[in-house]
Every structure is written in structure tokens, then in C-alpha cells.
Amino acid sequence: MKIMVPVKRVVDYNVKVRVKSDNTGVELANIKMSMNPFDEIAVEEALRLKEAGSAEEITVVSVGPKAAQETIRTGLAMGADRGILVEHDGDSEPLAVAKILKGVIADESPDMVLLGKQAIDGDNNQTGQMLAQLMGWPQGTFASEVALADGSVNVTREVDGGLETVKLSLPAIVTTDLRLNEPRYASLPNIMKAKRKPIDEKTPADYGVDMAPRVTTLKVEEPPKREAGIIVETVEELVANLKEKGVI
């Protein structure tokens, strides 16, 4: 069984993003970038399936600038076997990424593609679903548990107010939710080993995909600043304050 894990290079989740002064987007110069957290969870799940003897090979794929090689190396240092970088500078929309992943699937024939449920930069939550549609494969989104059975995979999904378990025939698309697992840190020896693991380099043109954006961002704004709070001594004072502000 082969597992493919698409990993996106995004602004590190610890960074407090700043909106550019011209409101066209967020500041990316000199900002720490990391693997999208949900993709780390996807890599971890693939590794656990491999360690359980259910998978033989894990390939991590990234569509992004040359620097996305670092993101792939992170996946390789965690334990993935090979990487594929599809080099593209600038934004990549979910449909274009899904089309590229379709091309990679044609070359690699994975039995399962494990994606993050969403990339924390654009919060699109679309790529896995679009890929399932393009491939005509079953999908299990928002996975909090993944269990392989003979020729199929059971995915427990986090849905509003509970859990739903679905059975998908392989090959299938699975997207990871936060509670699926806790990703490991790469050890120093594994970081060194990862330097020797192969990364193939491709371009969107190799898969015949046009990356021209279909969506234009009109404006990006900071959320409104929160007003400072006040400390009240008594319940009466609290009620009076709330009345004054028209909250009650």
C-alpha cells in the first residue's frame, strides 16, 4: 500500500500575522514558514500506518516555491520516504492544486491520499474534496480515526455534535482533523537522514495545469481592535454598566 501526503508551506501557526499596509494581503517577508499543522497530522497518520505494517511507502508532495523543499524535508525527517516538489511561485488555488495532485496520482498510483482538512493560510477546506471529485474516489473528511480493513478504510469523522464512521473502498481520499493524533518531532539523526532522501522536481506544466488565479482578493483587513475591559466591584455595578452600554 502506498500513501501520498500533500503538504503545504504556510505561515507558522505561532506567528501573529500582519496585514500589509495596502490591504492586499498579509506580510510574508522574513516570516517563519512551516508545514501546515493539519498536514503534519496527515504525515504522522501515514507513518503510524507504515509502522503498523499496513503501508510500504509514503510520498510527500508540495506545490509551492523552491523553499517548499524545506517543508518536504520536514516530512522526510519525520519518516516519509520520498518527496515531490511541484514548483510554483505565487498563490496556488485549491482547484489547481487538486488538478496537479491528480497528475501526481496518475504517476504514483497511491492507494490513499491523506490531506489536511484545511490549510491555515487560506482556510479553504476544498482541496481534498475537489481531488475526490476529480478522481471519482470516495472521501472521508475531518478524520479523527483512520482504521484500515481489507481493501477499505474506516474513517471516523468529527461532525456537529458527534462522530460518524464511514467505510470507504480504496483508493480513497482522507482529510485529517485536529484530534486524529499528535505529530512527532523529527529527531536529529532523522533530520540528517532526510537530507539524503530523494525529492523529484516538477512544474505545473508537467501535469498540464494552468495556475492562473480565478479568484481576486479585493481586500484584507485586521479584525477590529478589542476595547480594554473594566473591573467592577459588585454585581449591581456590572448590571448598571451593561445597561448603560445597551447590552441588557
Ligand code: AMP
Ligand atoms: P485547502 O483546501 O487549501 O484548505 O487545503 C487542504 C489541504 O490540501 C492541505 O491541508 C494540504 O494537505 C493540501 N494542500 C493545499 N494546498 C497545497 C499545496 N500548495 N501543496 C500541497 N498540498 C496542498
